[in-house]
Amino acid sequence: MATLMSVLFDGLLGLGLVWFAWQALSSDNLFRAIVLFVAFGLMLALVWVRLAAPDIALAEAAIGAGVTGALLLAAMARLNVVIHEQATGNNETSSPPRRRPASGLVALLAAGLFIALAYTLYHLPLDTPGLRQAVSEQLANSGVSHPVTAVLLNFRGYDTLLELLVLLLALLGVWSLGQCHSQAEAATGAVLDVLSRLLAPVLVLVASYLLWLGASAPGGAFQAGAVLAAGGILLLLSGWRLPARFTRWPLRLLLAVGPLLFLCLALISLLLEGRLLRYPLAQAGGWILLIEATATLSIGAILVALFMGGNPEPGQPDE
Known part of the structure; x- marks a missing residue:
């Protein structure tokens, strides 16, 4: 009976995931599509929990649903401003709207991708040894006691390093598009102001806990x-703004400290051990904790800077 209920629940969860995805892609209303995307991310986090992958579930709920949803809402707000400016401008010089791609072609490509993935999954062997045994044998030499953290920060640390660099490059790409205006303090409602002041310290404590927990349980730098x-982002929405003196080199140092320290330790390990990101056994735990702490700061700052949507204006007066 329990097995039947589990299968039924997983089936409904899968169908709900497909329904949310289809509704988000087919919706003509941008706001409704973003809300459906956030709901899709939350349901996907539940799927990862059912697959016994709490690390990925945490990342999906925090980044895939929460922060990405906020980024999409900020992009929609800026898009509405651009559309309004074009509508109130000279209509004769405005370019004609572009035609949307044929929905049939998009559906055909999606169906082809689905068939390819299904064919690949069907032909995968049922019983594979994987790397669990190898990771378990070397876990004592990794500097941490959680296998996921050992893989991400030690055994395959270059993957995590590249992910940090990709985030930083994404921010540089956004900054290259223009400057971030509207840096003055903004008035907000009393409820949101009190809520942000209460929740911000709690979120800092939760992030610190997830960072510390990552050495022995699901958690780590990306979740934190x-x-x-x-x-x-909550502070920005409540009207708080970073003083201008901190938007110059202090902000840029905070954005780059995680990737730069990761690169420095990689080069030091190459000199000491002869291999990239092969930490000395006695210092492995301390190095990983230092990498995760600085990566947490950089990841948080990069995501907030992405939400701001542009390079902070130089030379603006302090509030």
Whole structure:
């Protein structure tokens, strides 16, 4: 009976995931599509929990649903401003609207991708040894006691390093598009102001806990950084702004400290051990904790800077 209920629940969860995805993609209303995307992310986090992957579930709930949803809402707000400016401008010089791609072609490509993935999954062997045994044998030499953290920060640390660099490059790409205006303090409602002041310290504590927990349980830099970013975005929404003196080199140092320290330790390990990101056994735990702490700060700052949507204006007066 329990097995039947579990299968039924998983089936309904899968159908709900497909329904939310289809509704988000087919909706003509941008706001409704973003809300459906956030709901899709939350349901996907539940799917990862059912697959016994709490690390990915935490990241999906914090980044995939929370921070990404906020980024999409901020992008929609800026898009509405651009559309309004074009509508109130000279209509004769405005370019004609672009035609949307044929929905049939998009559906055909999606169906082809689905068939390819289904064919690949069907032909995968049922019983594979994987790398669990190898990770378990080397876990004592990794500097941490949680296998996921050992893989992400030690055994395959270059993957995590590249992910940090991709985030930083994404922010540089956004900054290259223009400056962030509207940096003055904004008035807000009393409820949101009190809520942000109460939740911001709590989110900092939760992020610190997730960072410390990552050495022995699900958690780590990306989850902690996403929670920090949520606190920063909440403060921005409540009207708080960073003083101008901190938007210059202090902000840029905070954005780059995680990737730069990761690169420095990679080069030091190459000199000491002869291999990239092969930490000395006695210092492995301390190095990983230092990498995760600085990566948490950089990830949180990058996600908040992405939400701001542009390079902070130089030379603006302090509030």
